[in-house]
Amino acid sequence: MEITGKIIIIDDNPDYLFTMATFLKRNGFETLTAGDGQKGIDLIEKEQPDLILLDVMMESIYSGLDVCKKVRTNSDLKDIPIIGISGMGDELGVRLEKWGDEDYFKVNEFFEKPVDKEKLLPRIKALLEEGLINKGKAVRIGGKLYPKK
């Protein structure tokens, strides 16, 4: 079963939005982009994506971490997997300490920029697979994924 889905990318760097969207589209995903946290939240609420790629260090009225909190505390959105992206690596640990260790700041995966797209792709597919299984839309048999009828 081919894994596909709708992915929203939220980042304040327009070049990154374009290149990541190009990469994901060419790998079979439907992609939507938002250049700040507020637009990101609006898009997530409207489109109910299958996965979110989020710049956690984005500084705007709604920061990346604010977006994360908004998603995690919304009963309709809280199970959407979030991959956090940032140019800050270890420093992100400090940032999350500042905000606290609450669950609503947790991301499913974290990638540091520059993102290794060869490693990103299988992780996106794994999270989307898990989502399909959790929603009862697919089942894994003998290591292969099959749609559930």
Added chain:
Amino acid sequence: MNTMESKDGIIAQPDNSGIISELGFRAILDLLPCYLSIQDRSLQILFTNENFRKDFGEGIGKLCHMAYKGSSDICKSCPVQKSFKDRKVHISEEDVHLSNGKTAQLVVYSAPILDVSGNVSAVIEMSTNITQVKEIQKELAFLGQSLAILSHDIKNILEGLQGGAYVVDEGIKDGDMELAGKGWDIVKRNIGEISTIAQNILYSSKKRDPKVQKVSPDEMVKDVVGLFLEKSTVLGIQLKHRSNPALPMVNLDPTNIRRMLHNLIWNALEACKKDKKKRTHTVIVRADFHDRFHFKFEVEDNGVGMAEEAKENIFKEFFSTKGSEGTGLGLMVVDKIAKEHGGWVEVMSAPGKGTIFRVILRMR
């Protein structure tokens, strides 16, 4: 104030054997490279050494908190009172006021002096000036912070180069030259960004005399604004230039002035990009007369603006108000270039309103 309990270290009062005369002791104490005072139980100063008198004035008879700090209140966690109470050596850090009006930071040791009956009759207070050490500590903290920010910036640029190169490859693979062209634009933009960072680091790391020649401020403004037109269009920011045509040719180092204008315009565009409250953003770059002897370059934006604290620190190396973006080197370089030309920089800004940077230089 940091206070530490120390191990027992009771200093004994000299006996009356006369091995070292009183004058001899005084001479030794005057030679000590620290401040020294002796206080009684009411905190009145009984003795001071020469270093103390040089920086705090005549202290004998004064209460120690008045002499050191100009304060009528006893210091919180006073180490002298502690030594009186528990007969131990105590260490603390204190901010004091010198008689020249400056403040200083001291590390203070207080130790009890015992009389022949073993009672604490006085406490000796020895202090070392650590103001410079504290400054260096602060600079190192800034440096650590800025290296983290620099690393973040470089990683973002690498992402841009890698992503742009990917798009170029995919465009070529598909024979889609429009896609390849978009990727190449991204690569070029990020090469420009890393070049700016590298040049700012290089510029800030060494002293250089300006290589002056007669140039037109108006032409300089037009040149540098031209370099930013594409970026401002992509960001949806209006970038304009206005110059007074009556401005004469002036002696400037054109390379450095271009760098200075480049950094100011870059910052202005970033400030507009960060502002999410206004629907339209504008950056205006001007060259005009300032007074009879000076002219000015001005860069005005209606971006996020700066709070007072930020305005006080912006020219400090690596200080940045940009959060996760920007090393802050850019404005330090602007300040450096202005000073090298015998000029100065003024900043007017308010949070949410925008900022004007004004560089005033001599007309000669």
